[in-house]
Amino acid sequence: MNEFKQNMKEALFYKKTGKGDLVCNLCPHHCKLKDGEKGKCGARVNNEGKLFTENYGKITSINIDPIEKKPFYHFYPGSSILSLGTFGCNFHCKFCQNSEISQSYKERFNSIKDTAPEDVVSKALKRKNPTGIAFTYNEPFVWFEYMLDIAKLSYDNKLKNVVVTNGYINIKPLEQLLEFTHAFNVDLKSFDNEFYKNFVSGSLEPVKKTMETIRNKGHHLEVTILVIPGINDDSELFSKMLKWISSNLGKNTVLHINRYFPAYKMTYYPTPLSTLKVLFNMASEKLNYVNIGNVSPAESGSNTNCHSCSQTVIERSSYNTIVSGLDSNGYCKKCNSHVAVLK
């Protein structure tokens, strides 16, 4: 076995197409790779007719974060979670807020030592009252094999696994992962396929399919949209998106409307607060739980109110969270309606 193969993990979900060529079937890009070529994610490579992952065990960032930071607002509110990420991404967002790891590839991370899945899980278990593990920071699907190995172990140890993702994955691998995961936050970039083509290098339909699949499996799902002024803040399109979420994912889907700041290749001015408020009001008419993110606590409206009587049931200030208005079974203490929060 050559040195390359010793240090790499063979990928799942690919097909040999002859003469050393192959196609990767992990995500909807379906990269066709000749010997020596890398996929669009920059993390998978064809070596002598076999597909290998280059980021298996390569952690570029690992922290204990408040779960609200992911963001998850209705999944174990007030808890903290072991969070980790690697390098690579199957999207190339011009406004990426984590471009140092998502758009930077293996060469920059050659010196990172491998961490075994067992070590990650034991780190999570060592914490007092551990919630679980969050796959986040860069796009987790591009280290699918590592995430799956950790998720299986973590699941067996009764931990929760959460995934913060762009949703760009094929259904077969997604279904495999869903067996060992509990909650997803999907970053819906826009409800316009042209936006996906021009600003992200992807497409909308597979992301919708991912969200429907997660929802149909009964997993916890929150959705985030980063609103960029003049680019994806069209109210007609936003209204179409809300209608789709409400009909296909349900009114209890938690929606985070996030403020954009200039990042990576995009230099537009930050989203005006007035725009966020208009979209927040629109969303609140269609969905039960809507928040504004990336703004100061005073501007966020980040508390959770009972959808039935409007009583505040979860209070948030920065990352301090107090579940004040729910009983132990998740019912509003004031009106006894059930609020869609897992805790």
Ligand code: SF4
């Ligand atoms: S995971 Fe990477 S290599 Fe595979 S299809 Fe997607 S972008 Fe291409």
